[in-house]
Amino acid sequence: MNTPERPHILQIGPLLPLLETWLRDRYVVCLLDDAPDPAAFLAEQGARFTGAVTSLFGISAEQIAALPNLRIISNFGVGVDKIPLEVTRARDIAVGNTPDVLNDCVADTAFALLLGVARATPEADRYVRAGRWGQPGQNSFHLGRKVSGARLGIVGLGRIGKTIARRALGFEMDLRYHARHPVADAPWQYESSLVELARWADFLVVITAGGAGTRHLINGPVLDALGPRGFLINVSRGSVVDEQALVRALAEKKIAGAGLDVFENEPRVPAELLTMDNVVLLPHIASGTEETRQAMAQRVIDNLDLFFAERRLVSEAR
Numbered sequence: 001m002n003t004p005e006r007p008h009i010l011q012i013g014p015l016l017p018l019l020e021t022w023l024r025d026r027y028v029v030c031l032l033d034d035a036p037d038p039a040a041f042l043a044e045q046g047a048r049f050t051g052a053v054t055s056l057f058g059i060s061a062e063q064i065a066a067l068p069n070l071r072i073i074s075n076f077g078v079g080v081d082k083i084p085l086e087v088t089r090a091r092d093i094a095v096g097n098t099p100d101v102l103n104d105c106v107a108d109t110a111f112a113l114l115l116g117v118a119r120a121t122p123e124a125d126r127y128v129r130a131g132r133w134g135q136p137g138q139n140s141f142h143l144g145r146k147v148s149g150a151r152l153g154i155v156g157l158g159r160i161g162k163t164i165a166r167r168a169l170g171f172e173m174d175l176r177y178h179a180r181h182p183v184a185d186a187p188w189q190y191e192s193s194l195v196e197l198a199r200w201a202d203f204l205v206v207i208t209a210g211g212a213g214t215r216h217l218i219n220g221p222v223l224d225a226l227g228p229r230g231f232l233i234n235v236s237r238g239s240v241v242d243e244q245a246l247v248r249a250l251a252e253k254k255i256a257g258a259g260l261d262v263f264e265n266e267p268r269v270p271a272e273l274l275t276m277d278n279v280v281l282l283p284h285i286a287s288g289t290e291e292t293r294q295a296m297a298q299r300v301i302d303n304l305d306l307f308f309a310e311r312r313l314v315s316e317a318r
């Protein structure tokens, strides 16, 4: 008896090596980047792919149009802002993502950035490495800002936002949040005005979904309200923050500092930020631990396997 041919999967962009191995063990995988002319390759071969796997690279409407038999896109990551969901819905293409398994690590990174920028730990590290500690004529390292007991404003109270809120309890922080609507089971104070939340907060942590609906939600007026003693932390998507307004606010000392894991045009980071000591910059690594990335890889596989076996997903992005 012939075994049925394994589904053909189009891989868009590099993935965690472990995930690439797992995918190739189960499916016939083709990396789009290997094609000298990806558009010509898709025009010629697109019909053979029933699945696609992507990550922050997403998949474009044009690429989907060139895949007439595509049934599932399995995304390595929770955010699906680079996948045109109106197109996948119209074509009845399932979209899987990797929620929940990364809540802890993204929340941990939010606090790493928050503590890093408030206590200036990366800057202090540079000061020690430069041999400036204890040198004659050197001032002692400048004072930081107290995190425990401070006011934390969370923008977006989804799964990760709630995990950040629980971390904040340990720091005995005073907590309020802003979201489109009050969250039913949330014991924290809801603030319907983002500007008012920013005005109130010492630390404003952004963890809302990316995409057109939240583009530049954090803009000049929000940063003005955050004020010269306020810090911005972004672990969501670069698109949520008006980056030029942020650079201006930092340069003009309209806010105290920023901790950023994400940028509008990743991996490009505005040059002005690179010279500022009151910012902490990370290369989009909020979920980047061995444990969590492995769990995300497993979810990518589980979504594909379940879909091809039963036309269901473990976690479906909507």
Ligand code: GLV
Binding pocket: 076, 077, 078, 079, 080, 102, 287
């Ligand atoms: C990371 O940014 C993700 O969307 O999981």
